[in-house]
Amino acid sequence: MGKFILIGAVIGSLVGMLMNITMATGIIAGVIIGAIIGTWTKKNHSSEASDDHQTTMQLKEEELDIKKERVQTGEVKIHKEVVEDQKTITIPVKREEMVIEAGSEEELRIPLKEEEIDISKHPVQLNEVTVEKHQVEDVQHIKETLKKETAVVESEGQADVVEEEDK
Numbered sequence: 001m002g003k004f005i006l007i008g009a010v011i012g013s014l015v016g017m018l019m020n021i022t023m024a025t026g027i028i029a030g031v032i033i034g035a036i037i038g039t040w041t042k043k044n045h046s047s048e049a050s051d052d053h054q055t056t057m058q059l060k061e062e063e064l065d066i067k068k069e070r071v072q073t074g075e076v077k078i079h080k081e082v083v084e085d086q087k088t089i090t091i092p093v094k095r096e097e098m099v100i101e102a103g104s105e106e107e108l109r110i111p112l113k114e115e116e117i118d119i120s121k122h123p124v125q126l127n128e129v130t131v132e133k134h135q136v137e138d139v140q141h142i143k144e145t146l147k148k149e150t151a152v153v154e155s156e157g158q159a160d161v162v163e164e165e166d167k
Contacts, residue, residue: 004041008034061148078131091117 012030016023095114155161 002038004034004038005031006034008032008037057151059149059151062146064144064146066142078129093117 008030009027010030012026012028012033013023014026015030016026019026093115096112098110098112100108153161153163
């Protein structure tokens with residue numbers, strides 16, 4: 001109805017300009033005529049609709065909205081750690097001993113020697129550790145119950161019901 005009033009106001013202002021009357025008078029006359037036409041049109045549409053009665057029912061069903069989100073499930077930290085281990089190694093060492101036999105009057109000097117152990121350490125590569133991250137794809141099966149509306153027609157007496165198939 002509002003559009004009829006607006007159209008009437010525009011037409012009324014144009015007619016007012018053509019007939020050389022004030023624009024306000026033309027607008028007021030157009031609004032009144034638009035309201036009358038809008039009311040008359042509305043009554044005609046409602047009386048036409050009552051002759052051919054049709055009702056619409058909207059049927060709805062649920063759909064799944066599935067979203068995936070990356071979440072942290074754990075963390076791996078790798079570092080080197082020095083572990084001390086006490087080792088006992090048996091190494092044969094040679095040394096010289098002096099044997100003096102009594103009976104001679106000479107003095108003998110004999111240098112004595114022995115083996116000394118010199119220990120030095122150096123790193124040796126035992127192993128190499130490689131760290132890699134792989135993307136693995138799995139499939140999850142999700143089972144969910146969805147609701148769906150259906151039309152149920154119940155008739156009593158001698159009512160003729162014609163059901164049309166969905167197109």
